[in-house]
């Protein structure tokens with residue numbers, strides 16, 4: 001049976017970290033160590049895993065990382081005050097507040113409170129607005145930027161291709177659509193109210209699944225030869241980590257496919273490090 005090529009996100013992320021490591025060394029000569037502060041509110045099992053991954057990656061590259069843990073019942077004002085303090089701290093170049101946040105806290109308010117120059121997630125309305133309008137100098141959101149890097153480094157052409165993005169969240173679906181459009185793809189966005197999802201996905205040259213539903217994308221959703229990018233992070237019925245794409249059967253028709261784990265996830269973390277280094281470089285010049 002034919003098999004699509006694996007896009008090895010783990011490998012590409014490792015290469016990116018090596019590149020960043022030498023950038024960090026160059027900045028160090030000028031007396032600055034990039035610093036990332038991660039704020040984790042409450043105890044969410046998945047968040048614990050992701051945050052651990054981020055901190056380990058920082059260590060490898062030479063970025064100073066701090067983890068601030070706040071209890072589940074933290075009030076919104078307490079978190080906002082913490083962000084104000086980090087906004088003022090010159091040794092902190094990047095601030096990441098891990099999502100999701102507990103019910104009593106507005107994610108929108110928290111994101112808007114982070115200084116755009118320290119918003120290494122690229123979630124602040126200023127950074128999102130710059131991306132949407134094509135203004136320079138924005139931090140690109142990590143997952144969409146990671147996907148773009150995987151495509152580019154795998155020499156997959158984007159211009160003129162039909163990209164279909166399933167999911168329209170502010171953190172993945174919407175920005176990845178904007179980025180692909182900027183790269184001259186023709187982009188279709190699908191979501192939970194799309195009628196006959198497979199009708200659209202079957203037209204994709206590049207299919208991005210960013211939903212969070214195990215098994216959503218089957219062989220029948222994919223045109224032979226398509227490039228398939230799986231952003232989803234789910235548990236299979238057997239309890240294994242899995243994406244939105246039925247990997248084995250889709251691999252038989254796809255030309256390229258990203259695995260879960262080892263695909264988009266490690267790239268997201270690599271691009272977070274990239275943004276943190278960019279933030280430190282900008283601080284150097286100011």
Ligand SMILES: NC(=O)C1=CN([C@@H]2O[C@H](COP(=O)(O)OP(=O)(O)OC[C@H]3O[C@@H](n4cnc5c(N)ncnc54)[C@H](OP(=O)(O)O)[C@@H]3O)[C@@H](O)[C@H]2O)C=CC1
Pocket residue numbers: 143166167168169170171172173190191192193194197210211212213216231232233234264265266268
């Ligand atoms: N690997 C990585 O680095 C990252 C992975 N993730 C993972 O990616 C997935 C998506 O994350 P996120 O964007 O935050 O999720 P959200 O829950 O915020 O958004 C999900 C999107 O999928 C759409 N959707 C839901 N059901 C369907 C359906 N049956 N058919 C088509 N579209 C549907 C929703 O539509 P509607 O808008 O109508 O509700 C929504 O736009 C999750 O599994 C998450 O864990 C997220 C970030 C980074």
Ligand SMILES: Nc1nc(=O)c2c([nH]1)NC[C@@H]1CN(c3ccc(C(=O)N[C@@H](CCC(=O)O)C(=O)O)cc3)C=[N+]21
Pocket residue numbers: 049050053096097098099100121142233241260261262263264265266268269
């Ligand atoms: N402020 C904020 N920024 C984020 O970027 C952010 C967030 N909140 N909340 C949650 C999502 C999800 N996310 C992931 C990052 C890495 C992996 C990752 O490294 N995954 C590994 C597997 C990890 C495991 O073993 O569970 C892989 O796919 O190979 C996954 C998911 C970032 N997010």
Ligand SMILES: [Mg+2]
Pocket residue numbers: 169
């Ligand atoms: Mg969400």
